[in-house]
Amino acid sequence: xxxxxxxxxxxxxxxxxxxxxxxxxxxxxxxxxxxxxxxxxxxxxxxxxxxxxxxxxxxxxxxxxxxxxxxxxxxxxxxxxxxxxxxxxxxxxxxxxxxxxxxxxxxxxxxxxxxxxxxxxxxxxxxxxxxxxxxxxxx
Amino acid sequence: xxxxxxxxxxxxxxxxxxxxxxxxxxxxxxxxxxxxxxxxxxxxxxxxxxxxxxxxxxxxxxxxxxxxxxxxxxxxxxxxxxxxxxxxxxxxxxxxxxxxxxxxxxxxxxxxxxxxxxxxxxxxxxxxxxxxxxxxxxxxxxxxxxxxxxxxxxxxxxxxxxxxxxxxxxxxxxxxxxxxxxxxxxxxxxxxxxxxxxxxxxxxxxxxxxxxxxxxxxxxxxxxxxxxxxxxxxxxxxxxxxxxxxxxxxxxxxxxxxxxxxxxxxxxxxxxxxxxxxxxxx
Numbered sequence: 054x055x056x057x058x059x060x061x062x063x064x065x066x067x068x069x070x071x072x073x074x075x076x077x078x079x080x081x082x083x084x085x086x087x088x089x090x091x092x093x094x095x096x097x098x099x100x101x102x103x104x105x106x107x108x109x110x111x112x113x114x115x116x117x118x119x120x121x122x123x124x125x126x127x128x129x130x131x132x133x134x135x136x137x138x139x140x141x142x143x144x145x146x147x148x149x150x151x152x153x154x155x156x157x158x159x160x161x162x163x164x165x166x167x168x169x170x171x172x173x174x175x176x177x178x179x180x181x182x183x184x185x186x187x188x189x190x191x192x
Numbered sequence: 193x194x195x196x197x198x199x200x201x202x203x204x205x206x207x208x209x210x211x212x213x214x215x216x217x218x219x220x221x222x223x224x225x226x227x228x229x230x231x232x233x234x235x236x237x238x239x240x241x242x243x244x245x246x247x248x249x250x251x252x253x254x255x256x257x258x259x260x261x262x263x264x265x266x267x268x269x270x271x272x273x274x275x276x277x278x279x280x281x282x283x284x285x286x287x288x289x290x291x292x293x294x295x296x297x298x299x300x301x302x303x304x305x306x307x308x309x310x311x312x313x314x315x316x317x318x319x320x321x322x323x324x325x326x327x328x329x330x331x332x333x334x335x336x337x338x339x340x341x342x343x344x345x346x347x348x349x350x351x352x353x354x355x356x357x358x359x360x361x362x363x364x365x366x367x368x369x370x371x372x373x374x375x376x377x378x379x380x381x382x383x384x385x386x387x388x389x390x391x392x393x394x395x396x397x398x399x400x401x402x403x404x405x406x407x408x409x410x411x412x413x414x415x416x417x418x419x420x421x422x423x424x425x426x427x428x429x430x431x432x433x434x435x436x437x438x439x440x441x442x443x444x445x446x447x448x449x450x451x452x453x454x455x456x457x458x459x460x461x462x463x464x465x466x467x468x469x470x471x472x473x474x
Binding site for chain 1: 335337338342347348349352353355356357359360361363364365419420422
């Protein structure tokens with residue numbers, strides 16, 4: 054069982070460390086993302102992570118900052134907010150990307166078309182660390 | 193022989209807002225008419241579990257119709273050159289048209305989301321025609337949380353994006369079976385229909401200036417909102433309730449924006465006491 058943060062979900066460092074494993078092992082998720090080939094940025098607190106997706110799999114995840122690195126779109130939020138978001142049973146307001154953007158706990162910028170065209174895929178990638186808390190994955 | 197469900201569906205053609213509209217409706221049960229209004233971009237299937245609950249159908253004739261463009265109610269003739277946009281006038285005419293066509297005697301009208309918004313209007317404009325209204329996920333106004341242009345454009349699949357936008361409005365506790373049944377309504381919706389409904393919701397139904405005119409001694413108002421609803425938030429509902437003397441409002445735990453379809457068992461805990469109260473009204 055993964056250690057949980059006081060916010061309820063796995064600590065951000067643990068979530069990011071195992072993100073690629075969890076996503077790439079999820080066959081229906083990878084299949085859903087089979088047309089995706091891009092790099093996006095997930096900012097967790099002060100740390101930007103550049104995540105390369107190729108055919109629905111996470112090919113590379115680079116901890117930033119990295120000078121001059123481009124990305125299609127970015128999703129940003131405070132570390133504690135993501136750790137609340139990853140709780141197995143998140144509290145109201147922390148349970149969905151748009152619940153968090155509406156309240157200002159997260160934000161989205163950049164070219165949103167690939168995000169919106171694959172919205173279920175990316176929402177499931179964002180929520181993937183919940184599995185670390187649920188089933189002790191890589192715990 | 194297989195056991196048939198008690199729900200029966202039929203069609204009728206009504207003139208609504210100068211249009212000839214072939215309306216599909218389903219019903220089950222007998223007693224006090226309970227007319228149910230689906231959410232934006234969805235259809236009357238959201239109320240099926242209520243229609244299968246004898247605790248409700250023993251006392252209520254539960255009726256749910258699909259607005260034109262939704263479910264089995266086709267768009268009207270000429271839709272192919274129109275941009276669909278629902279208005280308060282058309283919505284009101286559709287609801288009262290169905291109630292009159294079926295000769296419902298002072299029905300209870302229960303609507304969810306945009307259906308919850310319009311019942312606030314009905315409680316004022318048609319107070320004497322209704323026994324009561326029940327607003328699920330209802331408020332006189334709420335803050336938009338995305339650009340509806342994303343819901344209907346050629347480079348984004350409309351059904352997929354509608355479902356993915358609203359998926360987080362289902363509470364995390366809701367069983368997957370019901371979650372995905374609820375989302376199917378959005379996945380399978382017609383192009384631009386959800387966006388067109390949101391025209392009513394966002395541009396033509398700011399009722400903040402008139403909910404205080406509702407007289408709950410003429411038309412009682414009950415409001416139920418799920419704690420996980422971040423579209424119509426509990427705060428929105430409670431703020432609305434403050435302006436309606438005599439209203440009864442309750443926040444539902446472990447429920448989101450689609451209580452009747454996302455978790456019918458949990459919703460029973462909240463709706464049955466309300467229906468008990470309504471059944472005792474004169």
